[in-house]
Amino acid sequence: MSLTTRFSALALAVASMTSANAADFEFNTKLADADALVIFQAGESQSNLKFLDKDTRKQLERAIAAEDFKGAYGKTVEVLAPVDSDYKRIFIVGLGETGALNASKMTKLGGNLHAKFEGKKLESVAVAFEDVEGALSNAELAAQFAHGANLRDHTFEVYKKEPNTFNVSYHFDVADKQATQAQYKALQHIQAGVFLARDLTSEVATEMTPVDFAKAAKELEQYGVEVKVLAPAELKELGMGALEGVGRGSEHGSRLVVAHYKGNSETPIALIGKGITFDSGGYSIKTGASIARMKSDMAGAAAVLGTVKAMALSKADVNVVAVMGMAANMVSQYAIAPGDVLRTAEGISVEVVNTDAEGRLVLSDAMWYARKHYSPEIMIDVATLTGSKIGAVGNEYSAIFSEDDSLITEFTNAGKVVNENVWRLPLGYKDKLKSDIADFQNVGSGGPGATTAATFLQQFAGDTRWVHIDIAGNALSSSAKDEVPTGGTGYGVRLLSQWLLTAK
Template sequence: MKFVSQISAIALAVSASSAFAADFNFNSKLSKGDALVVFQAGEAATQFDFLDRDTKKQINRAIKTAEFKGAYGKTLEVIAPVDSDYGRILVVGLGEEDKLDSAKMAKLGANLHAKLEGKKVNKATIAFEDVKGAVSNADLAAQLAHGANLRDYTFELYKKEPNKFNVTYNIDVANKKAASKAYQQLENIEKGVFLARDLTSEVPTEMTPVDFAKAAKELEQYGVKVTILEPAKLKELGMGALEGVGRGSKDGSRLVVAHYEGNNSTPIALVGKGITFDSGGYSIKTGSSINRMKSDMAGAAAVLGTVKAMALSKADVNVVAVMGMAANMVSENSIAPGDVLRTAEGISVEVLNTDAEGRLVLSDAMWYAREYYKPEIMIDVATLTGSKIRAVGNRYSAIFSDDQTLVDQITVAGKQVNEPVWRLPLGYKDMLKSPIADIANIGSGGPGATTAASFLQHFAGDTRWLHIDIAGNALTNSAKDEIPAGGTGYGVRMLSNWLLTNKQ
């Protein structure tokens, strides 16, 4: 069933994002449908012995005439014979079998879904039983469904006539029980992705720090412990940076903590930047970029979505998401350029630019994660800098860490789920010097993404730490591969893969 978000800020998170985007059935035989999808691996001839003589003959003739080579992602459409159970047949290229991994199959599933939906195919039959690759047939089938479901998601709450077209998939696999089991975990991760997309796509007046906190509370039904700290408590704890950024908004800042304790090991802390709207404060943003600033809380959305995915999966991990939430607005109460804020770490920060606020909320959130959870590893996720986009664009996120093992693990995890990362250096800490405070919130030169990451390093302590800058990855205007238009949920799949692969 096509998922169309129908939520307002509070109920948004759990009720809607738990719905399916498309219907999938794993079967042990081919069923009737509007379209039949078959596969060809490279130039190796496919026998199609599971089809009747006339259909086989028609497909093979079309392949020969079109000089179809079975290259990865290429497709060939064939009109089915008159007496066929299908209206059309789609031949999909797999490329080289030994290179057909989970990431490639998820992307293939996404683009196949886009093609079938574009042709208004209600029932698609997928002849998948003979597909081989770098992983099992069951895992490949599950990834095909995963990619299709990720692409099918829509957020159309504000449209008069949202798209409700639905594709039902009947997938003929070698082992339907194994395929269904493999897809179950991916389905749980999808729900975490959909939550992150919901939260990111919602309009800023309906997704304030208060609304985000209420949405997070919905995860308690899955066994997640949720704690919310309001401005008075933030002041009491000395969290002057987080509290200060939210002063310009009516409701002020929040610290939202969501803890899934799947085992008794030392927790992993995921820290998310949650600026629900970023005007830039008194260093106000100019130009068209401001209309995308509802997505400045995508880091918080990603880590909350990851906790949901782990809780639904009943994963054997202990993970806590700590999210610094604020709306960076302009008012008589807003912090001003030149102000000095005192962080809970005890480090004073001269605010030279109020539009460099994400690192401020993260500084106190990182301190809280270390102080109250003593994590083994801490990873922060943030739409932090335009400099990151200038450095690596929006096809990669940027990672920063002195921990080579963490860098290697996150790099592999990103590759496995089509969320690639690129390592950038830490350094230039000398450029954060301030004559009036311990550090300034922006560098006096140097690469902006690096000076921002180096600012955060002050608050990592002795904890193993990695920073992920997802600026440019969080929101998109057009669909591509597994990503529909709108909030992308970037980071949920990567972090989920990492947590499940590198269990404590």
């Protein structure tokens, strides 16, 4: 189980530097002694059991026959206290058809098997991986297995009296030790970004205000990231009335946080993150149990900040800037009221028909700032934006919007590799945003809510190539599955990183 971290003012500096890697991974060219042994079988082809004692092989073969085990992906056969073996348990794990074994499947498998081993309190696991083949090299597949296990291992248990500190040590027998270590090191950089995003998302709202988030971003300066924070007075001076207005009802007001990793001198890519650290709904107040999950309404900002950390640790050959509009959407005598009109830095006026549609307001000014100050080649915004998105595609996919077909294809392909899948929804219904008193209103009068929200944001993209990713429903998990634990998911870090490192 992972190290716990708390992003309070006192612990912030240390926590931001700590990569929560508690599961241990050793890659070697020989099989180690351990509590348990994992052997893989691809489809109906027989597993390589020759390295085992004759009686142990016979016992495993009988267990495989008794279970009618066909090596289907993810299926397992477990043998307890195998005869003439020092291992307490031996697991035969199905890989499915060899040609279909890719990064996506191996990462999921690593996550699910880690949960099984942790549940059985296995302190050490030997993994016979040397003969595993698939669509990727043996080194890549082994690294992805470890990646999935470590992603599943990381959880946020700061507030529990007795957090789970159990640790599993993995000992891999691989074909190429150095190659596997290199592959896993690259994935560790991505993991560090994911863990940062998860911890920021999981932290309670009173400990993760816009001020606290800004402090977390400042910690990335040690990795060569340039960080800038704009306070409410500066936002007003720049005319960023939408971002400033949303945070007006909270104690400390809004912040614009900018984190720039300049890995080359090319035109930058801008990542825009919605950072509502708590969303009460404002005067259009939320009701019901869902309000307790609104600490996660800053998951878009967490994802883009985590991505910048991943790129900086990777020393990636990319120029990427994250621009994050941060605010707590609260109720007070200073808060904006339904019917108010805010003027964005773009010069566009917005009638705030519903104060609970605040995410698009903070994004509008953040998008303007990115375009004005960085002239990016491409702009991608990430936001827990609409409940309508969940109704459209659920929480197994995020919703992606763009008029750029090539970017849609690139992100779709990237999502499949890292198990952060996207599904395209249409832009349109601009007429539904018409206001009698301002240029636009912030919610559509009819029409599909996820689309009208995306179309609102489109008005602030200018001529820049732009993608909007709605991650409502993807940011916080109520149950663990595959490589994703309960709590903050860090959704978007792996998607954006994969796209930056391959498509760009």
